[in-house]
Amino acid sequence: MAIERPTAEQLQTLASQLHLNLTPEQAQEYLTLMQPNFDAYDLVDGLPDNIPEVRYTRAPGYRPTGAENPLNAWYYKTDVKGADSGKLAGRTVVLKDNVALAGVPMMNGSSTLEGFVPAYDATIVERLLDAGATIVGKATCEHFCLSGGSHTSDPAPVHNPLKQGHAAGGSSSGSAALVAACEVDMAIGGDQGGSIRIPSAFCGTYGMKPTHGLVPYTGIMPIEATVDHTGPITDTVYDNALMLEVIAGADGLDPRQYSPRVAAYTEALDKGVQGMKIGILTEGFQLPNLDAGVDAKVREAIARLEQLGAIVSEVSVPEHGLAGALWSPIGCEGLTAQMMHGNGMGFNWEGLYDVGLLDKHALWRDNADALSPSLKICMLIGQYGLQRYNGRYYAKAQNLARKARAGYQRALESYDLLVMPTVPITAPPLPEQGCSITDYISRAFEMIGNTAPQDITGNPAMSLPCGMVDGLPVGMMLVGRHYAESTIYQAASAFETSGDWRQM
Structure with a gap:
């Protein structure tokens, strides 16, 4: 040709x-x-493209509607059976709809991508199927994953399974909602500013954002390579640790991976917290919109960890706020360059590119007005920084990110874990249809104060449910050293077995 x-x-x-x-x-x-x-x-x-072979049979499936999808949490239902045996044999898994599942449509929450069908499976999909899981479909996610609310997905908002009309959290909204509604055993989420942990906090699930690069992002539509994370959302700590065991490790195709250190995470679950040092992050309790009920429940949960034998005290990490501020130039300029101008793939990295996704996503320019306000504001900020200041603030923010990581590292030299509220609020009501741009955008980002920093520093962080306020879950977040997921699981398991969080 x-x-x-x-x-x-x-x-x-x-x-x-x-x-x-x-x-x-x-x-x-x-x-x-x-x-x-x-x-x-x-x-x-x-020449034919050099992409992985699709090894498990599947059908495209269908898009459920009406009574079959009351939460709007399903994008597509299908049935892809994995190996006959393995760690996840008999478990059902739903994928966030930015994860490639060959032959099954992927929309990533945006009408501009509707009709795209991946040609190969993401690395984590291959690993899940090899471990015996059955992938039952794709979960709705927020518009190109740019929202901590669940009102930005096309074509309809995702409802909280505990309270209809309230947010499920984002951007892995459908993933957490389907796990919390007991429609699936496990789910894959993605996290660039809190998008695994926020919906887990709102819905009452366990959500782990692993160390940056621990889990290969190959075959998942990026936002910005330095903040892209993917990980498990589950109903129990054991399932979470088991799922991470299956999907973690280098694949040789993802530039985000720097010789990741994997572990047998399930072996950490019965060790308790006797003598574990846990630092109560002062800055994590200073968010201006921290709800008093959330504050109280998280502090009660910390007291429970202390009763279980943990050594607990306050610790200040001023760089926590710095890391949150760095998200704006890194996230906004980075996503504008990679996800929008770079048609989802960007340049200057070796690995597995999705040429079909690149071609399809490039068409966003023909219908840019259909993009969500939550994405538009990030693009406008990013374009201004790139065009007016030549990307110097993105570059300087990446330099300062090392300082933010060092601040966490200093604290974690004295403590095994840091603890804080995952989000400052419980799941709010969904914004009304046709609300103002101000309301739409405010409700998309009002909850990321504690979650965005670890996407900049790359530290592993997990949200676990620790109580209820007015019938809605409260999330407590544990943060560890790089590749210390086992330590997080150890504490999370001890807390989980200490009582039913729904009664706390």
């Missing part, structure tokens, strides 16, 4: 976009010299 060659006039237009001026004669001369390069493009075009 042959790619389309530009004309001399088209080459002049391209040159102007690169701030170059070419005469017609120069354009023709350049065009002649470019032909061998275009021949190389022809060679690439004529």
Whole structure:
């Protein structure tokens, strides 16, 4: 096959976009010299793509409606049976709908991506199926995963399974809702600003954001490579640890992975917390919108950990607030460059690219007004930083991120874990349809004060339910050293077995 060659006039237009001026004669001369390069493009075009083989049979499935989808938490239902045996044999799993499942549509919460069908399975999908899981579908997620609320998904908001009309949290809204509603055993979520932990806190599930790079992101639509995380959402600590055992580890295809250290996480669950040092993060309780009921429940939960034998005291990490502030230039400029201008894939990394996703997502430009306000505001901030300041604040923020990581590291040299509320509020009512842009955006980001920092520092963090306020769950978050997921599971398991969180 042959790619389309530009004309001399088209080459002049391209040159102007690169701030170059070419005469017609120069354009023709350049065009002649470019032909061998275009021949190389022809060679690439004529070869089959080098993507993984799809090893488990499946059908496209269907999009459930009405009584079959009362929470709007399902995007697609299907039935992909894994191996006959393995750690997850007999377990049902739903994937966040930014995870590639070959042959099954993927919309990532946005109408602009509707109709896209991945050609290969994400690495974590292969690992889940090899471990015997049955993947039963795709869970609704928020519009390109840019919301901590659950009102930004196309075509409809996701409801909290404990209270209809209230937020399920985002952006892994459907994943947490389906686990909490007992419609699936386990779910995969994604986390760039809290999107595993926020819906877990709102819905009463266990959500682990692992250390950055512990779980391969290959085959999952990125937002920004330095903050992209994926991990498990489950109904028990054991299931969470078991699922992480299956999906963790290098795959040789993800540039986010730096020789990740894996462990047998389930072996940490019965060790208790006797003598474990836990620091109550002062700054985590200073969020301006921290609800008094949430504050009280988390402090009661910390007191329970102390009764179980943990050594508990206050600790200040001023860099916690810095990390939260760094999310704006890193997240906004990074997503504008990679997810939008870079058509979802970006450049300058080796690994597995999804060419079909790149082609489909590039069409967002034809219908940009359909993008959610929560994405638009991030794009506007990001574009301003890139265009007006040449990306210098993204670069400086990445430099300062090392300082934020060091602040956490200093505290975690004296403590095994840090603890704070996952989110400052319980699940609020969903915004009314047709609400103002201000309400729409405010409700998308009002809860990320404690969760965004660990996406910048890369520390593992887990939300676990620790009580109820007015019939809605409260989440407590445990943060550990890099690759110390076992320590987090150890404490989470001790707390879980100490009593029913619904009665706390």
